[in-house]
Amino acid sequence: MTLQMSPTSPLRLGLLAAGALAAFAAPALAQEAAETAAAPEFASAAETAFIFNTLLFLIGGFLVMWMAAGFAMLEAGLVRSKNVSMQCLKNIALYSIAGLMFWIIGYSLMYTDVNGGFFGTPMPYSWPDAGTANEGDYSVASDWFFQMVFCATTASIVSGTLAERIKLWPFLIFTAILTGVLYPITGSWQWGAGWLSEAGFSDFAGSTLVHSVGGWAALAGAIILGARKGKYGSDGKVIPMPGSNMALATLGTFILWLGWFGFNGASQLAMGSNGDVSDISRIFANTNLAACGGVVAAIILTQVMYKKIDVTMALNGALAGLVSITAEPLMPSPLTAVIIGAIGGVIVVFAVPMLDKFKIDDVVGAIPVHLLAGIWGTFIVPFSNPDISYGTQILGIVSIGAFTFIVSGVIWYILQSTIGIRATEEQEMMGMDMAEIGVEAYPEFTKA
Numbered sequence: 001m002t003l004q005m006s007p008t009s010p011l012r013l014g015l016l017a018a019g020a021l022a023a024f025a026a027p028a029l030a031q032e033a034a035e036t037a038a039a040p041e042f043a044s045a046a047e048t049a050f051i052f053n054t055l056l057f058l059i060g061g062f063l064v065m066w067m068a069a070g071f072a073m074l075e076a077g078l079v080r081s082k083n084v085s086m087q088c089l090k091n092i093a094l095y096s097i098a099g100l101m102f103w104i105i106g107y108s109l110m111y112t113d114v115n116g117g118f119f120g121t122p123m124p125y126s127w128p129d130a131g132t133a134n135e136g137d138y139s140v141a142s143d144w145f146f147q148m149v150f151c152a153t154t155a156s157i158v159s160g161t162l163a164e165r166i167k168l169w170p171f172l173i174f175t176a177i178l179t180g181v182l183y184p185i186t187g188s189w190q191w192g193a194g195w196l197s198e199a200g201f202s203d204f205a206g207s208t209l210v211h212s213v214g215g216w217a218a219l220a221g222a223i224i225l226g227a228r229k230g231k232y233g234s235d236g237k238v239i240p241m242p243g244s245n246m247a248l249a250t251l252g253t254f255i256l257w258l259g260w261f262g263f264n265g266a267s268q269l270a271m272g273s274n275g276d277v278s279d280i281s282r283i284f285a286n287t288n289l290a291a292c293g294g295v296v297a298a299i300i301l302t303q304v305m306y307k308k309i310d311v312t313m314a315l316n317g318a319l320a321g322l323v324s325i326t327a328e329p330l331m332p333s334p335l336t337a338v339i340i341g342a343i344g345g346v347i348v349v350f351a352v353p354m355l356d357k358f359k360i361d362d363v364v365g366a367i368p369v370h371l372l373a374g375i376w377g378t379f380i381v382p383f384s385n386p387d388i389s390y391g392t393q394i395l396g397i398v399s400i401g402a403f404t405f406i407v408s409g410v411i412w413y414i415l416q417s418t419i420g421i422r423a424t425e426e427q428e429m430m431g432m433d434m435a436e437i438g439v440e441a442y443p444e445f446t447k448a
Helices: 010-038 045-078 081-111 140-161 168-190 195-199 207-225 246-268 274-306 311-326 334-357 366-379 390-418 425-430 432-437
Strands: none
Touching (some): 045 081, 045 246, 081 140, 081 432, 140 207, 140 366, 168 195, 168 207, 168 390, 207 366, 207 390, 274 311, 274 334, 311 334, 334 366, 366 390, 425 432
16 A cells, blocks of 8 residues: 655655755765864874973063063162163163173073083074974073073163163173173073083072172172262261152062062973973962062061161062072972071161161162072072082082172273263262253152
8 A cells, every 4th residue: 555645744744854954964964074084183292391381481581571671660769860761771771782692692602502611602593493393392482582581680680789870881881791791601500501500509590690690790880880979978877869769669579579470480491291380380389478578577677677667678678588589489388488588588678788888889779689688599499409508509609609790890890991980970960861861750850
């Protein structure tokens, strides 16, 4: 018996609809199957590590670059109003000179073919062509960028100490030598796998290699340059010269604090595993705790000693805590990190008047913060890292300090004897803004 359906019966219409849907669905299903077959495989573990390692360098690098703004604002706030434009100019100039010098000679001098020696091959550095793959564990250019911003930080330290009386061009010439030659040479001793690295010296992110190097160069310059006119009376009395803007100085300190997470955190140099990321987080936490310890210690100590809290001491206490923890931010316990940073803050409070007794004029307090706290932070590494010896740490501190201080002193002396490094007394009284660059930061106010 044959089943008869009318053209309009529900069964007939349903079968036609099902057939039409199948006809439309078949190509879509075929396309989906083809796309599934052609889908790319997931990145390998090595490729994933390369991506995250490179990202760490880039993020850490631009955070450390942002510290250039922190130094500029800190110095702009701590100098008198007639010298603010000069400090802003010096900071953008020194960053740019450091970038060029580290490319022309510095990076290769620091990292190329050191092989346990005292410096590498002086030559312009280059990275692979665009589109190059398989560069290793990270992008070569990202590493260069990260190392370059550290180099610029060293020169920023010198800028603040010598403010308000140094001429622009001698300072820029010294900056070129410092960032292109001096910093890379001592850096190669440790980070370039030079002789100190083989001896077992340890400086995780640069308490000595960056901060004390800048501090030694600044100290040599301050001794040869001399103090600002009127800073020290004939009776030995210290004449206060308050900064122009504590708000700017505070902003600069917070910018530096933020940038320090890149400074220390990215010095882990790897973010391709769970262990690396966990270590980076510990570094962040310890870095923050050390800064907090430095601030609180400086606040309490100035209250006890002077019956008033000095905001500049609090700001420099934060920076001293950060410098102190930089040599070893991973291994300390939280309490140890606080103590290391707090002792850095104590160093600042005692060292500032000590420098005044020797009539060493450090406008922003960079020598106590970067040199002395850097020495402290480097020396105390074995306390939390038992694989490192105190003897080796002292060897590194002394050798790097002696080289930088002596060579910097010679360079400053040559500059003084040839083109001169100090502004005239009339220019100093006028202010370096008008004397050197002709642009006042606060033209509506009377010069102070």
